[in-house]
Amino acid sequence: MANTAKTRSGFGAWLLDPKRRGALLVAPAITILFVMNIFPLMWSFGLSFFNYKASSLKVPTFKGFDNYGKVLTDERVWERFQTTAIIVSSSVIMQLIIGFLMAMMFAKVFPLRRIVLMLVLTPMMLSFVSVGVFFKLFYEPTFGIVSFVLNFFTEERFVLLGSPEGAILGIVIADAWMWSPFVMLLVLAGLVSVPKYLYEAAEIDRASKWRTFWTITFPYIKSLLLLAVLFRTIETFKLFDVVYIITDGGPGSTTETIAVYLYRTAFQFFKTSQSSALAYIVLFIVIVLTNLYLYAVNRREEEVE
Amino acid sequence: MVRKHREIGKAGWGYTATTSIIGFIYFFPVLWIILTAFKTRTDALATPPKLFFTPTLDNFTSVFYRASITTGSSQATDMGLYFFNSIFIAGTSVGLALIVGTLAAYAFSRFPLRGNDTYLFIILTTRMMPPIVVIIPIFLMFRLSGLAGTYWGIILLYTAFNIPFSIWLIKSFFDELNPEIEDAARMDGSTEGRVFFGFCIPQILAGLSATFVFGLILTWNEFLFALLLTGVETRTVPVAMARTLGGEVGVDYGLLAAIVTLFLIPIFFVTFLLQNQLLRGVTFGTVKK
Known part of the structure; x- marks a missing residue:
């Protein structure tokens, strides 16, 4: 590229100057991101200060921080945040446990490993819509396979989604089932990166399995586990489709996550501005989490180097 | 899970069997969805749920062709x-x-x-x-x-x-x-x-x-x-x-x-x-x- 610059003149030469090489290479990516992400973000930031309603033709008026005040003092919003926190934390813990155990299982090389691994990776490739619909069917009291199996043990009619706790459990199981493989991939990558000679040394020293795990394996997967927690927390925070289909926020509004509430405010009640304000509060939380995430990534890099 | 006298990190067919069972349990919901695709409408919602049934390809046909109620002829879907x-x-x-x-x-x-x-x-x-x-x-x-x-x-x-x-x-x-x-x-x-x-x-x-x-x-x-x-x-x-x-x-x-x-x-x-x-x-x- 530098050579062609020498032979050109005028604008071409200016553009291909080695000084501008970095900026030139970054430009297409930044342009697409600006048009499709950053510009809409600024637009909705602007909207959050007006009383715009997508359903009405009235000219919106400037409201300052009214929307933020309204959202932050709304008790329902805090309830939704609590529900989200409960679902996110239980789902992420479950994903960690299952993902970790599965990673330990697949850390060894065994015949047909590639194929068996595909069995546990498949849930990740399903769409949220289909997972929602079919898990709802599995939980169904009359036709559901879960109730059928449980009927061997108890006479009681099994209505999982009838109680708030059950409904939350139902969502958490579906989400954790779908995304534990992701945690597994992360942990597995950590396990694979442990140099083999360390294990050989441990075997010569006759170190117990327990000790080998804590002194050799764990340091290599520690920050990857942290990465998994943060990445999954951020993603689960956005959980929408599965909740919307399995419980629709019910019974009552006990399983309505912040994402579902946001969707309702924006597209069912058409409080466009108010939902933008709430969205910005969510974005703030996500930025804080992203910072933690980056911190974890950097620590991982330092450790490996 | 026999690990003696074997190279570290390698396992045999016994291990494959164990992991396959666990893998299949995890895969079961997907398997159920795939099985449902071969079921008739009555079989899909049977009580108790059916694991064995006469498979049909009707669902796959109706993904691409839908029988029109008015004329009875089949019509291609999009x-x-x-x-x-x-x-x-x-x-x-x-x-x-x-x-x-x-x-x-x-x-x-x-x-x-x-x-x-x-x-x-x-x-x-x-x-x-x-x-x-x-x-x-x-x-x-x-x-x-x-x-x-x-x-x-x-x-x-x-x-x-x-x-x-x-x-x-x-x-x-x-x-x-x-x-x-x-x-x-x-x-x-x-x-x-x-x-x-x-x-x-x-x-x-x-x-x-x-x-x-x-x-x-x-x-x-x-x-x-x-x-x-x-x-x-x-x-x-x-x-x-x-x-x-x-x-x-x-x-x-x-x-x-x-x-x-x-x-x-x-x-x-x-x-x-x-x-x-x-x-x-x-x-x-x-x-x-």
């Missing part, structure tokens, strides 16, 4: 088009993000700009943001610009969603390479283009395919934006799936399962072929060989 749309849109946008992302990642890694880390952080934030934050402005923007319902609109949007992690992932692969070799090549008179295409790209091919699979899995099933921004001509399969849910007779589980099964096949095979690379890519390239 599902073929939707499958094409999904493959075309996901493939193009992930590929585009890969190209644009590779260029940017190379720059971020080799020719840092002023405020390099700030740019990278802002780029990552756009990926972490809940989609609902931008959905209203994007919806309005697409309406005003005429992008709504076009291939280009949704492709550019998905590209934008894939760019952040493409850049992060690919940058970490570039960072792993030794720049001294590139400098040596420059000394020997290689052009910048040759350094990039001849030295850097071949070394990170595995990383690029990991990025591709990872992006494909995330884009393949996107629903919310597809629902709001695709038209009749550009509708993707997840949207078409959701449209089978409505109706007076309740959910047609067999039909839905058939669509899910068919839709799983392409992504399953791509993932299977590039499995080893995926393992590497998912860690944001932080694991060094």
Whole structure:
């Protein structure tokens, strides 16, 4: 590229100057991101200060921080945040446990490993819509396979989604089932990166399995586990489709996550501005989490180097 | 779980058997969906649920042909088009993000700009943001610009969603390479283009395919934006799936399962072929060989 610059003149030469090489290479990516992400973000930031309603033709008026005040003092919003926190934390813990155990299982090389691994990776490739619909069917009291199996043990009619706790459990199981493989991939990558000679040394020293795990394996997967927690927390925070289909926020509004509430405010009640304000509060939380995430990534890099 | 007298980290067929059982239990919900695709409507909702039944291909037929109630003749559905749309849109946008992302990642890694880390952080934030934050402005923007319902609109949007992690992932692969070799090549008179295409790209091919699979899995099933921004001509399969849910007779589980099964096949095979690379890519390239 530098050579062609020498032979050109005028604008071409200016553009291909080695000084501008970095900026030139970054430009297409930044342009697409600006048009499709950053510009809409600024637009909705602007909207959050007006009383715009997508359903009405009235000219919106400037409201300052009214929307933020309204959202932050709304008790329902805090309830939704609590529900989200409960679902996110239980789902992420479950994903960690299952993902970790599965990673330990697949850390060894065994015949047909590639194929068996595909069995546990498949849930990740399903769409949220289909997972929602079919898990709802599995939980169904009359036709559901879960109730059928449980009927061997108890006479009681099994209505999982009838109680708030059950409904939350139902969502958490579906989400954790779908995304534990992701945690597994992360942990597995950590396990694979442990140099083999360390294990050989441990075997010569006759170190117990327990000790080998804590002194050799764990340091290599520690920050990857942290990465998994943060990445999954951020993603689960956005959980929408599965909740919307399995419980629709019910019974009552006990399983309505912040994402579902946001969707309702924006597209069912058409409080466009108010939902933008709430969205910005969510974005703030996500930025804080992203910072933690980056911190974890950097620590991982330092450790490996 | 016999480990004595065997090389560390290797296991035999006994181990395969154990893991297969666990794998199958985990896979069971997917298996059930696939089985449902071969069931008649009565079998799909039988009590108790049926594991053994006479399989039928009716659901797969009705994915593509629907019997018309008025005339009795069968009529082609648009599902073929939707499958094409999904493959075309996901493939193009992930590929585009890969190209644009590779260029940017190379720059971020080799020719840092002023405020390099700030740019990278802002780029990552756009990926972490809940989609609902931008959905209203994007919806309005697409309406005003005429992008709504076009291939280009949704492709550019998905590209934008894939760019952040493409850049992060690919940058970490570039960072792993030794720049001294590139400098040596420059000394020997290689052009910048040759350094990039001849030295850097071949070394990170595995990383690029990991990025591709990872992006494909995330884009393949996107629903919310597809629902709001695709038209009749550009509708993707997840949207078409959701449209089978409505109706007076309740959910047609067999039909839905058939669509899910068919839709799983392409992504399953791509993932299977590039499995080893995926393992590497998912860690944001932080694991060094």
